Amino acid sequence: MSEAIIELNSLVKTYDTGEVQVQALRGVDLSVGRGEMVAIMGPSGCGKTTLLNTASGLDDPTEGSITIEGTDLGSLDDNTKTSYRATRMGFIFQFYNLLPVLSAVENVELPLLVSGTPPAEARRLALAQLDRVGLGEWTEHRPGQLSGGQRQRVTIARALVNDPTIVWADEPTGDLDSVTANQIMDLLTGLNREQDQTFVIVTHGREIADRCHRIVHMRDGLIESEEQLVG
């Protein structure tokens, strides 16, 4: 494995619902190398999404530490973490999470605008990214006017437009048919190869996981096993 870009040590996440406490992560240790594409698999409720949310800084761990590119996330305040996300990370979600009131290109350029890119430059980069994911003809369409696969491509374009170091994907093909799912995975693996970006993908599908470098199997909030697929 190349140098570690993500390091999780004894990560614990407990949800306190007031009546009961649910331990979603019970001491996870994980290391992901730069340019690596890691799939996280496991049955429902095993803590996959919690791991992704916590590791990416969207949620705070109850215990343990997260180090990304040598920086301890726990030492950053909310604003710094947010800026870090805006410039260094990309996110792809199962349900796309696009803003329905913005067009495809406006959705894609949003992270650029947030990170201070001038509007004209943001628009140019967003259009280029949409072109790259095969949506050059659909830039002015709103999410409601696009198919599921197209919407997910917009999400991917939005995740990658900032040229992030790490892309976090939570069930990126979970809402798509198998043909479209394969197309999306072709796109992700191609981008991973070309740009050496790190991908952490939460998935239920073995065929999706098989296209990654490594599979991490989880059960009951712990890593059960790891499977190295490509050298």
Added chain:
Amino acid sequence: MDSLFGIPLTSILVALLLALGAILGVLGVIALRHPLLVRMGLRNIGRRKAQTSLIVIGLMLSTLIISAAFATGDTVGYSITNEVYDSFEEVDFIIGFDDEFAAERDDRYLTDDFLASLTAEFGDDPDIDGISGLVVEVLPALNADRRLAEPVAGFIGVDPSSIDTFNGLKSLDGELISASTLGGMRAYASQDLAEQLDISAGDTVQIFHSGRPAAFEVIDVVQDTSLTEAQFGGGGGLITSLDVAREVAGLEGQLSAIAVSITGGVRDTLDRSDAVEGRLEAFIDEQPDGHADIIFTKKQLVGLAEIIGSIFVTFFLIFGLFAIASGILLIFMIFVMLAAERRSEMGMARAVGMQRLHLTETFLAEGMAYNVGSAAVGALLGLGVAFILVLVLGQIFSDAFGFGITFHFNWQGFLIAYSLGVVLTFGTVAFSSFRIANLNIVRAIRDLPEPQPLAGADRSVGALFQSAAGALWLVGWLVALVVAGAATLAITASVIGAAFGDLPTVLSGLFGGAALMAVSTLMFFGARTVRRGAFRNQWNWRHWLLWAVWLLVFNVVAGVVWLLQLSRDWAGRHRNAGGWAVIMVILGALLVWLSGWGLDALSGLQGQAFSYTSGFNLAVLGVAMLAVYFGLNQRLAFSAAGLGLVWYWILPLPFSLFTHLESVVGRDLDPVDGLTRILGLPRPMHIEGNVEMFFVSGIAVTSAAVIVIILNAELALAPVRWLGGLLGGIAPAIKTAIAYPVAAKFRTGMTLAMFGIVVFSVVVMATLNSNFTQAFLSESANGGFDVAVDVNPNNRIPDLREALQDAGYDPDTTIAGVGRLVSVFPQVRRSADPDIPEAYDPYRLAAVDDEFIDFQRLPVEHHAVGYDTDEAVWEAMRTDPTLAVIDASRLQPTDNFGGGPETSDFYLGVSDHDLRHSSWDPIAITVRDPSTGLTTELKVIGVLEPQVTAVIPTFFAIFTHASAVEEHFEGGDLEEYFVVTTATTDEAAVETARDIESTLLELGVQANSIDKLIDDQASQSRSFQYLFEGFMALGLIVGIAALGVIAFRTVVERRQQIGMLRAIGYSRRLVAVSYFLESSFIALAGIGIGVVLGLAISHNLLASPEFTGGTDIDFQVPWARLAVILAGAYGASALMTLLPARAASRVAVAEALRYE
């Protein structure tokens, strides 16, 4: 207060309580039949507490405004009524000299003989327990020790042998004082006079009659009542014995008035008042030389107090209409938003078998749970608002009328406010629930957008015809339902009304109601029976039998009902937006025609601006809908219609508020009128509108503007978008802040309309108030004079300068000019009117001398032919005593402003419009001296501008030269001097007035600085204006609450999107800023719409001579006043948005992203 808009409050209350009962009945039935639905509805209430609070605020506002209006009116009516009772005590009637006999008598007094006859006739009447003669003279009074004077004090003589029955003399502690304590030159002073002259028991007061002093020792100070203040004098009264008063005033054997008391107390005699009054009048008519009349009755004054209270309620309700309309929009929007939130839930419920009616019932249950409680809170808070209004009103009343008001409300008004609030809200909730329930299941579950509802699938003329017929059918059906509802109400109201004993009304209501009810019931059950039997293919012998029996009983009705049922199904299949558009166009055109040309049978609509303009608006919107139906782009069609309607309302219009500017602008301003001219068709009649047009124009023009802005929001917000690009850091926030309101057009449009309507109303009110105050109560209203000097009629002053010099004051040091005005009160008529006595009406004739003409600056609005300038008019009057100038109130009776003395029905017979748009020859009027019967003819050559009468009531008059009065009216009745001071400052005028008054103390002159009078009146006027503006601004709470509701709602709706934004790098601050900006855009746009349209309409109104009564007003925008109101509105809405913005920024990212 007994009635509102002419309808007895009891009837309103009974009808509303019945409606409330019906609503609660409906809810009860729903609860019994489908308790689950009710539980579903009720459980939704507790889901989001902050949002529930805002919904309750939104729902209660209409009730609050209605309740506040009633309580304020009740307070005013009750306080004035109290003042009447406190003042009149046991006096029920005052009999005085009948002015109709002025020509037959030298004096205007009753006689002891008349009193003796009256006492003989009614002395033993069980309904009358007091009759007493009075002498009342208005004279100057003086406290010589302190050099304090009251020029218009009442000098009252009471008969100690009979006056005690009236309980009119009371010490300040409230103890009754017997008039037997009076005797010799001793008198009681009323509290008012005691304060004016700073006197107390033992002091000496002088009064002056015809210049002769008479000194009285004050026995004690007594309470102000009708007897001790005499009602006539403004400065209190001095009460002595009848004999002494007669001696001082030289009225042996004469009486000014006779007081009569009905047996009983102060407040329990009104029910016998009419009967006793009838007997008194019959007696008076039988007295050939009595020349008497009943000039006051306590009952009339109490009635008047109630009318004033009713006027206040009406005013506050009309001014509150904007807020009520805004509140109704808010209620509608709240429920549409609740429906949007639960769209997929509802779709699922429909999928598992819930009917549309069930959804409607669920929403109704939830809505009414909010409603029943919030209306109660609103009605209670309305009392609180009224309490605050009363505090302000109390100060105004105290300054203006000399008595305060105390808070009071009655349960009738409170219940009306509550039930009206519930009924209004129920109507809105029922309508929105019905709309909500008509969703498409699949679209709802998958959250797909609703299809374009206006575009027609089959665009053939035949299909459109069928659709129109279908829509018409539904209208007919709704009318039938309304009739059935009205019938039910009529029957029940009649039964309940029977308790009030008005049998003919009860019977007619009962009969009419029963007939209508019978028809409605037959229609309903007939339709139901036929549908169940005929359309389910379940025919068997029992059905045939049922059918036969039914036919036997209801054969004719059955046929009709059957046809109705058939046609209803047909109509339901064919009805669509195209049909409604056709109906709108036809109905609109019909309204325009009925108002512009008219039909004798519907003469109520003829010339009515309300129906004329509403019809035009309806037709234009109908045409736009038709255009979309036939394929035109919706944005294009409605933008054009909206712009057209804004143009229609903002340009000067064809009704009285805006009329007659066409000659100025030089083109057709009323499109309908213009079209008829081009086509050579008969033109519409003169259209007129009243105060309701304020509301109609506001709603119509704001709605039209909102349609245009919402449909073109992208365009309108382009500059903001561009600006956002330059701002860097918050650019993403601006992008999302714009995108959401642009996408949610309905929601944004409703909020804009709510804000816009209320801001419009406040802006128009503030602008009109400010401009009217400026025009009517500016210093130019002083007529060119600085001090007005009223001369006591009992102490005439033929020459003011001479009188001042005689009293040791050198007038030349401070006085530059003295104009003399002598009033007489002849009877007047137009010479062109038929020469019958009834054509005469009393009006003031003001004879002015040369010096008055030299110094006056009374602007002439209309000049007769040959007298082109103001100078030409006044110079002609100086030399020709047959010429006259008249004030503007005599042009025509008007509902707008001003009005002049209501006691006179004399009018010139021409309107401001007539004189403005055509040249006119001098108008001849005949003036008759009532005492001699001699007549003389005058020619009116000019009409003064209305503002000249704003502060000096004497200027409500026909002005002519002094020589005319000297010749025909023996010098006149009342003198007044108008003084111009050498120094031009306000202080100099006040000082000169004070000097004149103190110098001529013994003569009882009253001198006032005219500019100070103007300032005082302007101050009172401003207080009223601020009060009304404040009341109208309550509506802004609706707009602010709407923004709050939307903002809270959107945080919930967009929770996942907020999570995503935070994930891709939006900081908490940026999310909050985005929310804040989004609400700010809406608030600012609403404020902008209201300000622009409000100012435009205000400008047009103030440019219309018919609206201003002919006064030229230099339009000015009260920026400072508007800035305070609007900054307050924006500030409050910004604060309201901060909370949800903060909530949005604190959304837990991972949690939000997890669930859709």
